[in-house]
Amino acid sequence: MSESKPVANEPNIPELFLRPYAPAEYEDSIYKLWEDSGYFNPDACVADGIVTPEAKTFSMVLPPPNVTGTLHMGHAAMLAIEDTLVRFHRMHGKRTLWIPGTDSAAIATQSRVEKDLYKATKQSRHDLGREAFLERVQAFAEESKNTIINQTKKMGSSLDWSRYAYTLDEQRQFAVSTAFQRLYELGLIVRGNRIVNWDPKMQTTVSDDEIEYVEQTDPFYYFKYGPFTIGTVRPETKFGDKYVVMHPDDERYKEYAHGQQIEVEWINGPITAIIIKDEAADPELGSGVMTITPWHSAVDFEIAKRHNLEYEQIIDERGILLDIAGPLAGEHIKKARSKVVEILEQKGLLEKVDEKYVHNVATNSRGGGIVEPQIKEQWFVAVDTPFTLPHSELQSYKSGDVVTLKQLMRSVVEDGSIEIGPERFKRIYYNWIDKLEDWCISRQIWYGHRIPVWYRRDDDGSILETYCAVDAPKSDDWEQDPDTLDTWFSSGLWTFSTLGWPETSDDYTTYHPTNVLETGYDILFFWVARMILMSTALTGQVPFRHVYLHGMVRDEQGRKMSKSLGNILDPLDMIEKYGADATRLSVIVGAAPGNDISLSKDKTRGYKHFANKLWNITRFILTYTEDYDATAPVTLSAEEMQIKADLAKVQSEVDAHVLAFRLDLAADAVYQYVWKEFADKILEESKPILQGDEVALRLARQQLLRECWHDILIISHPFMPYVTETIWQHLPEAMRSSKLLMVAQVEGQ
């Protein structure tokens, strides 16, 4: 940096204000100043008398990002909103706690390491063995965690790092095992043979919520099946089909009776088919007749259960046809399809083909393959099973009441114990609960929370005894369940597992329930609902009082940001170029609650200019008030009193917006006032007075501007913490009401 030239008549003000605001020069050291002060931790604020020990609390958990992830614009929006809320409440006299953490993201992290492993050594995790592989994943997670943590800090996030939690650290493991054991003892975690979503690629089950339907075009085949015609896109599953189903009221098939047997020619020769009358068959659809494959279809499974039918596995866990396929056994289903069609065609059983049939296929949204339903023995959380609520501080149910998890989840929102905003998400939440089925929580991956259940087996392998506890049983003839838990199981405990539960710690007593849960609407079901489930059942408290859902960050044309579109904005680039404050504002202003937000570089650049505006206003005020004499008696004019009153009004508007979670309106109100009112009008109109000869008038105006500026910095700080704090640190002592702007308290609260 070249030395700045002394400017003629330039008053003696800090040199940095003579240059434009350069965020990159100050942000890291300002963050360090905050962090070193210890005031991200409310205990330190109490110890130093910034807030009283009896002050109200404001607590929030950070939705923990994946430990191996990197910061994207969605995170940036989340951090901007949450940090603004936290700083606001910290400056309003609350004992304010925002808890950081990271998530193990079991499936994602494991598959990443598996890929790396295969690339480097051509080995699979099975070649390496469970323990060695887990060590590798652990090391990878440990190594990459600092990336996301440092990037989180870049945004200015005032998180209490002394309370940092990781979903797989010892304390959280203990909480997870305890939670599992308690739910097991309440009869809410059960093991059962049910139809589940099986991902043949990742070799694990996934929950219903993790399924993503993808549109696909395939041929649709019509086959002769005895006297009937059946349609299917999946001929390769049809080997075992011996039940033919039609609606009981379908006039066309009156002559066939339920249970009647008929001989039909099929893929591997003649079989005896059985007529089933069931209302699941839609007479409007195709011929109104279908055959069923209960092992690989949830709907068919239900029909089979209703009529007590036999069912058989056709496809194995890797997508290979089993012996039932006869000559095609051992084929992968992908290749088998055309062969089955060929066989049936040669037999003259192929009636016609619609080449372009558009339908949805279920895929694993966690980057997996096409999901194949399978019947498997798995662990489930039973959402419709009544149980006795052991402990309750809830409004609608008392300790000892008999309830179901579904009822609990619904009641706390219905009775207003939890507010969900924007309002429309309440309906979406209820809708989800109504359709909710038992939650499959066991996964066949290795990285994650091991299920705390042990079995003692007979010589033939059948289970003699099952043991569920936090610690392993003493004797060594027990064998632990090999599966791990769904990531969202541990995430569901997050509001209280981060506060020391199952111990009744001070933190838990003080900060639970948390005040606000802020997150994207895309994880309302995955996470928000699961936290409500876990918290009400296990602690008898709601996890939070208010849910605030924000939208997705999109590009300037409203498209999703994706690599293939090349429209990704990297928050770290934005921070470097425009500053963290500008990045924060650009994801807050214009983002109405629950609505997606469009982002462009131009917008961010605009808010960089705003940061610079604050900078230059400071220069102006320091320049023109350098000779201000604080001891001289001052009388403000009526006009000046009005300016102060107007500012107070702006402040209360901003406060009201923040409390109503309209940060977009709050931030914009600050912007409008500072630029259009304070800079363009008040400062401009002050120039003649400040440059004039009337000493009394000048003194009054100087005092007015200094007082206003003090208040404006306080109001602006939650939105633009870096530039305001940097300015604050270079103001004369007399203009500051505390050493750190971050903990300056709003007056009159």
Place this chain on the structure above:
RNA sequence: GCGCGGUUAGCUCAGUUGGUAGAGCGGUUCGUUUACACCGAAAAGGUCGGGGGUUCAAGUCCCUCACCGCGCACCA
């Protein structure tokens, strides 16, 4: 199929209980180098998706249609 959003200035979006439309960015003209060219001033730009209704009064409430987007379910 069920449900939910959206459609307001060239672009991105606000508009809280109904009272004659706002911001940012962009564009136009002019000015300013003594806080800031990361500046200021001025003006331009909208029959608030179409149609109907309620009302003294509708962007706002009701009905209806169209288009865009999303969620859930179904998918023989």
